[in-house]
Structure formats: C-alpha cells, structure tokens
Amino acid sequence: MNASDQPSMGLCVKLPLPQAELQELIDKAKDWSLMNGACMRSKKNFNRDTLQFAPFILIPSSFPRTEFNRACEIQIILNELMHRVAHDYEFLKETLKETIKVDTFTRKLFDIYETVHSEGFTQKVSLGMLRSDLMLDTSCPKERGCSQNHKPYCCWKQVEINTIASGFGWLGPAATKLHKYILQELDRTNELKNLPDNNALQGLCTGMIDAWNIYNDPKAVILFIIENVTYNICDQRFHEFEIRRLNPSIKVIRRTLSELAVEARLGPKKELIVGEQTVAVVYFRCGYEPSQYPTEKEWDVRLLIERSLTIKSPSIQYHLAGAKKVQQALAKPGVLARFLKDEETVQQIRGIFTGLYALDFDEHGENAIDMGIANPERFVLKPQREGGGNNVYGNNIKTALESMKDQQERSAWILMDRIQPPLQRNYQIRAGSDTDTEMKEVVSELGIFGVLIGDEKNIIINRQVGHMLRTKLASADEGGVASGLGACDSPYLTD
Ligand SMILES: Nc1ncnc2c1ncn2[C@@H]1O[C@H](COP(=O)(O)OP(=O)(O)O)[C@@H](O)[C@H]1O
Ligand SMILES: [Mg+2]
Incomplete structure (x- = not known):
C-alpha cells in the first residue's frame, strides 16, 4: 500500500500553522530541547563536548485512548510472559535449535547460556527492563471490539519486545514535557490532560535501585555497559543522575566490554569486581550486536559477567528470550498456554500478535x-x-x-x-534541516516500558513504568531516532 492510500488521523491542533507563528514556535521548541537535555551527540559532526537537540515532532501525534490504556495494562502480562520464557530452558533450546546452527551471534549467546545453565546460576535473580514496541494497525479485523468510534478504525499490534538496552527512558518523558510546553505556547492548556503522565525514567531507575537493594551491599556500584562512542548520551546520563537523585549513596560507573575485558574479575564469592569496586547491578546498553564483540575477549567477559553474582539487566536468558525467533514461536497456536495460566489471558496476548x-x-x-x-x-x-x-x-x-x-x-x-499504521501530517524538526516548516506524512511507534525482578520461582516486582513514542516519515521503513530516521514524539490521547 502506498502512503497516500493509508487512512489518516486528525491532530489536536489545526495545521498548518501560520508561517510566522510556526517559525517562532520551532525556534522556542529547539531551545527548550537544548536547555532541558532532550539532546544527542551528532553523528555527522561528532564532538564529545557538544550536544544537539534530538529530532522531534512538533505537535504530539494522536493515539486512541482505549488502545493506549490497553497497551499499558497488558504490559504486566507481557513482563510475566517474558520472565517465564526466559526461565524455560527446554523452550529456548528447542526454539533456537535451528537458528543457532546458522547464526553465529545467537549461537555464541546460547553457548554462554548453556554454560551458566549447566554450572548453575550464581545469581538467580534477574532484572528485566523491557520495552514492548507496537504500532496501530488499520488493516486488522475489528476483533477486539475497541476504538470503534475512532476514525480510522485501528487496534495496535506488537512490533517486537526488547529485553536488552531498551532505550528512551529519558527521551520518552522528555518529549512529553516538551509537548506540554508547546501546547501551552499554542494556548491549548485545556488539552494538557490528554498527554498522559510519563514516569519512565523514574520507573526504570527505581527498578535498578530495587535490584541494588536486593544485592544488599551498601558499597557496591551499578555498572552501565556502554558502546565505544555513545551518541544517545542523555538517554544514559539522565538515568545515572536519576539514580543519584533517588538514592544519593549509589554510584554508577560506565565501561565498554573491551574495558571490562581488562578490568573485570570475579571475587571470592563470584562477585563482579571492576577495579576495586563490587558491582551490584549491570545494565547493558550495548552487547546486542556482533560488532560490539570485536574479539573473543569481549565474549569472555560477557561469560564472566553471566557467571558472577551481580544482578544483570538482562541476564543471558532474558537476552535470548527477546530474540525475534522466540517472538515468532510464541505466536504459534497453543504455545502461549505453556506460559500463561488462563485462556482469557492467552486470548488477550494472541490479539496483539500479527x-x-x-x-x-x-x-x-x-x-x-x-x-x-x-x-x-x-x-x-x-x-x-x-x-x-x-x-x-x-x-x-x-x-x-x-x-x-x-x-x-x-x-x-x-x-x-x-503493520499498516494510520497516517498523520506533522512537522519533523531535525538539527541542520531546512525543511522543518514543511508538513510531512508520518507514522508512529509506541513503546511501553516494563520492569520485572524475580527468579525462576518467584516474581518479586512486576510493573508498567511509562512509555515512549517515535514517529518517522510514512515513506521510511524504519524509525530509529539515533539512526537518524525517527523523531521523538509523545501521544495525544483521543476518544
Ligand atoms: N511488522 C512490522 N510492520 C511494520 N513495520 C515494522 C514491522 N516490524 C518492524 N517494523 C519497523 O522496523 C523497525 C525495526 O524493527 P524491529 O523489529 O523493532 O527491529 P530492531 O530490533 O532492529 O529494532 C521498527 O521500529 C518499525 O519501524
Ligand atoms: Mg525495534
């Protein structure tokens, strides 16, 4: 289907805006972003000491309220589902059996899993920081009986669920704040109630602090495992600052896998020790693609981490549970019943699969x-x-x-x-672009954050903690913000 054949949705503000007002608003919004840290490092003109605003959508995209609420509610079930999948050795092995014969990267991850599984997990508790990504679908049959009043009719479908490095815990809520400011500037204060609260940053950081408390060593640190160059720096540093704000005695350290290959070792109780510091919690913002393991040393240190007592987000089994092959296996008839107790819940989850x-x-x-x-x-x-x-x-x-x-x-x-998402027309604002004032056809992808802490037998914490919205040109296949195709956005809920 061509973009122009797709049904379109209305917005909360009448567009186009008059040129003079538009240009002034764009300038203000850019400065708001710069001065509030809704920023990234430039890939084109990289300079570690400089930030530019992250691309954003000027007016919040519309999203049906019932579908948004449904996505938030279902997250708790998705968290539990992923937790159960991650702890089902037989299922993971059977599901990935053919894949690991031909995909070296997945095989290497699986080898680590086999090793720690056969040795017995030193740390039984995992910290899941998940993000379920979804898009509204205009081609789905009216099976869920929802959003019937919404034109065009649409219900959402899952794109994927991320179990590693789920980003935008900061840029998600930052976009909500930016849009609140923009709606105020447009004299639309009565619309602010339709921008749902977004506490993703606090929710994710509270999850890390809960795990830190479970580890129970007041001197231990939280380790962020990072890329060699971090472009999406605000989306990591704000987590670090938020952890300090919530608990001033917790230190966060940042290392690449290559640095850890030199510095990391196991202590007498298999504690993960980096330099002189014991690590209570590891948060992987990297380690999900082959280039992030340039030599065997990075693989060795991943194994060392998995063998250690530190609480990992994700643990290797959680990482594997996020494989697209696993998502496909879960959509096969009868499979969900292995993990979810009642038929109603199974039907609910089946309804989000395409x-x-x-x-x-x-x-x-x-x-x-x-x-x-x-x-x-x-x-x-x-x-x-x-x-x-x-x-x-x-x-x-x-x-x-x-x-x-x-x-x-x-x-x-x-x-x-x-998935065939509905179109909207909006302004996409990018650093260095001269087409900011042109309206473009765009489509959105919503991400819902979940936090889960537990071991094979018990779930200690299970929460839905916030959301993020990314919007890309309707003509683009993918919409990564850091990769340069998407822009930060926030949902404006409509009835
Ligand atoms: N089934 C789909 N229908 C429409 N767009 C999709 C679909 N699957 C993926 N995409 C687009 O491709 C992007 C990347 O796909 P995704 O499955 O999320 O992989 P990755 O793990 O690389 O993020 C998504 O963000 C979305 O824009
Ligand atoms: Mg994705």
Whole structure:
C-alpha cells in the first residue's frame, strides 16, 4: 500500500500553522530541547563536548485512548510472559535449535547460556527492563471490539519486545514535557490532560535501585555497559543522575566490554569486581550486536559477567528470550498456554500478535517463502538482530528470499506481516534541516516500558513504568531516532 492510500488521523491542533507563528514556535521548541537535555551527540559532526537537540515532532501525534490504556495494562502480562520464557530452558533450546546452527551471534549467546545453565546460576535473580514496541494497525479485523468510534478504525499490534538496552527512558518523558510546553505556547492548556503522565525514567531507575537493594551491599556500584562512542548520551546520563537523585549513596560507573575485558574479575564469592569496586547491578546498553564483540575477549567477559553474582539487566536468558525467533514461536497456536495460566489471558496476548512465520525447512516454511516472494510488500523479513537497520522490506524481500530459499541460512530469519499504521501530517524538526516548516506524512511507534525482578520461582516486582513514542516519515521503513530516521514524539490521547 502506498502512503497516500493509508487512512489518516486528525491532530489536536489545526495545521498548518501560520508561517510566522510556526517559525517562532520551532525556534522556542529547539531551545527548550537544548536547555532541558532532550539532546544527542551528532553523528555527522561528532564532538564529545557538544550536544544537539534530538529530532522531534512538533505537535504530539494522536493515539486512541482505549488502545493506549490497553497497551499499558497488558504490559504486566507481557513482563510475566517474558520472565517465564526466559526461565524455560527446554523452550529456548528447542526454539533456537535451528537458528543457532546458522547464526553465529545467537549461537555464541546460547553457548554462554548453556554454560551458566549447566554450572548453575550464581545469581538467580534477574532484572528485566523491557520495552514492548507496537504500532496501530488499520488493516486488522475489528476483533477486539475497541476504538470503534475512532476514525480510522485501528487496534495496535506488537512490533517486537526488547529485553536488552531498551532505550528512551529519558527521551520518552522528555518529549512529553516538551509537548506540554508547546501546547501551552499554542494556548491549548485545556488539552494538557490528554498527554498522559510519563514516569519512565523514574520507573526504570527505581527498578535498578530495587535490584541494588536486593544485592544488599551498601558499597557496591551499578555498572552501565556502554558502546565505544555513545551518541544517545542523555538517554544514559539522565538515568545515572536519576539514580543519584533517588538514592544519593549509589554510584554508577560506565565501561565498554573491551574495558571490562581488562578490568573485570570475579571475587571470592563470584562477585563482579571492576577495579576495586563490587558491582551490584549491570545494565547493558550495548552487547546486542556482533560488532560490539570485536574479539573473543569481549565474549569472555560477557561469560564472566553471566557467571558472577551481580544482578544483570538482562541476564543471558532474558537476552535470548527477546530474540525475534522466540517472538515468532510464541505466536504459534497453543504455545502461549505453556506460559500463561488462563485462556482469557492467552486470548488477550494472541490479539496483539500479527502474523509471524518461521522459514524452517518444512511445509510451513515453504509456504511462508512462497507468500513472501508473491507479495513482498505485505511483509517484513527479520534476522536475529537488534538495534535497527537489519530488516528487509518491499521488493528486497523477494530478492532475499529467492537467494536464501535453498540455504540453511533461511532458518535464522522470520517473516512478519507488515503493520499498516494510520497516517498523520506533522512537522519533523531535525538539527541542520531546512525543511522543518514543511508538513510531512508520518507514522508512529509506541513503546511501553516494563520492569520485572524475580527468579525462576518467584516474581518479586512486576510493573508498567511509562512509555515512549517515535514517529518517522510514512515513506521510511524504519524509525530509529539515533539512526537518524525517527523523531521523538509523545501521544495525544483521543476518544
Ligand atoms: N511488522 C512490522 N510492520 C511494520 N513495520 C515494522 C514491522 N516490524 C518492524 N517494523 C519497523 O522496523 C523497525 C525495526 O524493527 P524491529 O523489529 O523493532 O527491529 P530492531 O530490533 O532492529 O529494532 C521498527 O521500529 C518499525 O519501524
Ligand atoms: Mg525495534
């Protein structure tokens, strides 16, 4: 479907805005972002000492209230589901069996899991900091009986669930604050009630502090594992500042996997020790793609961390539970019942899945390959990767499927129905752009944050803690903000 064929949704402010008012508003909003830390480091003109505002959408995108509330409510079940999946060794092994034969990266993660599973986990408690990503779908049948009054009719479908490095805990709430300011500037204070509260930063940091308390060593630190160069720096430092604010005695340290390969060791009780500091909690903001493990040393240190007493977000089993192959396996008929107790909950979760297809060497796999080749525009083809820029779209799906049809490699990929989100028209504001004042057709992706702490038997904490919205040009396949295609946004709830 072309962007122009898709149904569109209205906004809270009548657009276009008059040019003079628009330019003034954009300038103010840019300065608000700069002065409140809704920022990033530039990839194009990288300078560690300089920030620029993160790209943003000028007017908050509309989102049906019932669907937003449903997404927040369901997060608790998704958290529990992911926790159960992460603790089901047989399920993970069976699900990833074919994938790890051909995908070295997933295999290396799985090898670490096998090792710590067979040795017995030193730390039984995991800290899950999850983000479930979803899009409204205008092509879904009216099965959930919701948002019937909303034009166009749409209900949301899950894009994926992230179990590692779930970002935008800061930029999500920052966009809500920015939009509150913008609506005030536009004399729309009566609309502020439709921008839902967003305490994602506090919620995620409270989760880390809860885990730190469980570890129970007042001198121990929290370790953020980071990339060699962090562009999305505000979205990490604000977590660090928030932890200090919530508990002034907790120190956060930051290291790359390569630095840890030199500095990290295990103490007498298998504590993770970095330099002289014991680590209570590890938060991976990196470690989800092959380039982040340039040598075997980074893999060795990942194993060392998994063997240690530190509480990990994610632990290796949580990391694997977030694989796209696992998402596809969960969508197979009958599978959810293994993890969720009652039929009603199973139906609720089934309702958020869109079609997901394995590409194994069997009848189902052959059918999926044929489907993808015949109608590539109806699907997204995905490998077992995170972080954006890895999926295949449109006609490239046809080419990719034709070339991998007879290769073992195909079982490392999944095919997914392409979600058709409603269009909106809005202004996308980017540093250095000269087209800020032009209205563009855009589509949004909502992320809901969840925090869970528990071990195989017990769930100690299970919370929904906030949200983030990313909006991209309707013509773009992907919408990563750090990758340069998407922009920070916040939902304006409509009835
Ligand atoms: N089924 C889908 N329908 C429409 N767009 C999708 C779909 N799956 C992914 N996308 C787009 O591609 C982006 C990246 O896909 P995702 O599955 O989230 O992978 P990653 O782990 O790289 O973030 C999403 O943010 C979304 O914009
Ligand atoms: Mg994603």
